[in-house]
Amino acid sequence: MKITVLGCGALGQLWLTALYKQHHQLQGWLRVPQTSCTADVTETDGTHINLTFTANNRDFLAHSDLLLVTLKAWQVSDAVRHLVAELPENSPILLLHNGMGTLEELKGVRQPLLVGVTTQAAKREGNKVIHVASGLTHIGPGNEAGQRHSGLAVALQHALPDVAWHDNISAIAWKKLAVNCAINPLTALHDCNNGALRARPGEVELICNEVALVMAREGHHTSREGLLDYVWQVIGATAGNASSMLQDVRARRHTEIDYITGYLLKRARAHGLEAPHNSRLFEQIKRKENDYERISTGLPGAW
């Protein structure tokens, strides 16, 4: 397959190298006008791979069979909208990011849209990427045209296992949203690793209860206890992690809060529900983010 990877950070470089090894033709798409990009990845077994790919080639884009989007949620819709006119109409766009809300922003895009949720873990250290842990990537349709692309899971499974196809990806995306609503803002506010939330069971529970109510109104019938158990399992499995939001706040980068808690609050409002604990967390993170963004330049402001 001919594949353009939009966003060549931690996940982007991971997929570039994995797909390259399966003999796919690849290019990266960057924010900056460069004609090449590198992927420098240390794999989970310590193997090091350093490759150079073509970048930002419009002819390659016009013949791509897949646009794989590995951007932060708030970067997605502008960047994708910029490229869709040049991507073939039948080529799917796979969105692989934390949080929800980009599908709504991309309504009207003609191409098949696919949603991905992953537990692969990769981090950037300078220009290098470390593949910290293997995981499972769930993919499924994000619009009607996306329903015809289950075969993509097979190609991706060969490159970076495990990959599973789900006709209803929304249930999985909501469970991941619940995890991110609980872990990300709390760890960012308390400046602690995921495991330290074990000392704050009440806060985790209040957040999960509100998420469970919204999920039920969205048609995903999960019990409050079941959802809370799941969130505690993830906290246990990722106890040593600094969440992505904690990393963003520490590095004074824009966070994904608008697409995590912000999305939950939007859906709560749509159903006439209040979610006071999540609202308070949202405001606290926005205040933190605004404090450092006000004094820097070139970064986006709040919505």
Ligand SMILES: NC(=O)C1=CN([C@@H]2O[C@H](COP(=O)(O)OP(=O)(O)OC[C@H]3O[C@@H](n4cnc5c(N)ncnc54)[C@H](OP(=O)(O)O)[C@@H]3O)[C@@H](O)[C@H]2O)C=CC1
């Ligand atoms: N890393 C991980 O292990 C996991 C990540 N995720 C999620 O996946 C998504 C991607 O994460 P991750 O790879 O870590 O993020 P990164 O920040 O490492 O990668 C995003 C990349 O996109 C680039 N970029 C920004 N804007 C544009 C643009 N307009 N056009 C092209 N490139 C652009 C960034 O460049 P620059 O830095 O120069 O702005 C950066 O290289 C996030 O939603 C994250 O939460 C989910 C599970 C695991």
Ligand SMILES: CC(C)(CO)C(=O)C(=O)O
């Ligand atoms: C699952 C979790 C919370 C792991 O740290 C994550 O997705 C993140 O940090 O964004």
